[in-house]
Amino acid sequence: MRLLQERIARDGIVKAGNVLKVDSFLNHQIDVELLDEIGKEFARLFKGVRCTKILTIEASGIAVACMAARYFGNVPVVFAKKSQSINLEGDSYVTKIESFTHKRVYDVIVSKKYLSSDDHVIIIDDFLANGCALMGLTDIVKSAGATVEGIGIVIEKGFQSGGQIIREMGIPLHSLAIVESMDDATGTVKFREE
Numbered sequence: 001m002r003l004l005q006e007r008i009a010r011d012g013i014v015k016a017g018n019v020l021k022v023d024s025f026l027n028h029q030i031d032v033e034l035l036d037e038i039g040k041e042f043a044r045l046f047k048g049v050r051c052t053k054i055l056t057i058e059a060s061g062i063a064v065a066c067m068a069a070r071y072f073g074n075v076p077v078v079f080a081k082k083s084q085s086i087n088l089e090g091d092s093y094v095t096k097i098e099s100f101t102h103k104r105v106y107d108v109i110v111s112k113k114y115l116s117s118d119d120h121v122i123i124i125d126d127f128l129a130n131g132c133a134l135m136g137l138t139d140i141v142k143s144a145g146a147t148v149e150g151i152g153i154v155i156e157k158g159f160q161s162g163g164q165i166i167r168e169m170g171i172p173l174h175s176l177a178i179v180e181s182m183d184d185a186t187g188t189v190k191f192r193e194e
């Protein structure tokens with residue numbers, strides 16, 4: 001997605017440790033118009049795919065998922081919650097996710113009320129790095145007996161392993177911008193052309 005690549009090139013900040021900061025339009029301040037275009041693009045890419053719910057994870061996935069939902073026939077958005085102490089009453093699906101940016105393991109939960117075996121789910125998130133977040137979310141969908149119909153990612157870091165793992169699982173994956181390489185010394189970001 002050209003508009004997104006241009007924005008990353010202009011406003012993204014490359015940090016040491018393979019972290020790309022996009023706080024000025026996606027992860028802290030939000031450019032709603034850009035997110036609207038992102039939502040439209042996901043709808044174009046997943047046209048004809050059955051979707052009863054969009055699943056994401058707090059916090060940064062929520063805005064993207066909500067904008068996309070407007071173009072998926074206003075399906076509900078469910079966001080997985082990161083929790084320090086899980087409530088083990090059995091009313092939630094639970095999985096563990098290791099955070100790439102915070103280097104911590106979280107319990108992540110979704111209430112059984114909001115995901116069932118009838119659901120056809122598109123998972124949407126802001127970043128794909130090593131794929132831990134997506135593995136956790138697909139795990140939750142499987143626990144519910146629901147179907148993952150596809151995954152939409154705003155920025156994939158193509159030099160990390162997550163994209164390959166997900167593609168090898170056979171799940172349709174659309175990343176709107178794939179970073180091929182980035183350099184914190186020069187601040188440059190190179191994209192994979194598809």
Ligand code: 5GP
Nearest residue numbers: 018019020100127128129130131132133162
């Ligand atoms: P993964 O689980 O694929 O290793 O990492 C994905 C999650 O980590 C995303 O939900 C995102 O919040 C965070 N993340 C991973 N890499 C980056 C990055 O370079 N920049 C930012 N802003 N977030 C990242």
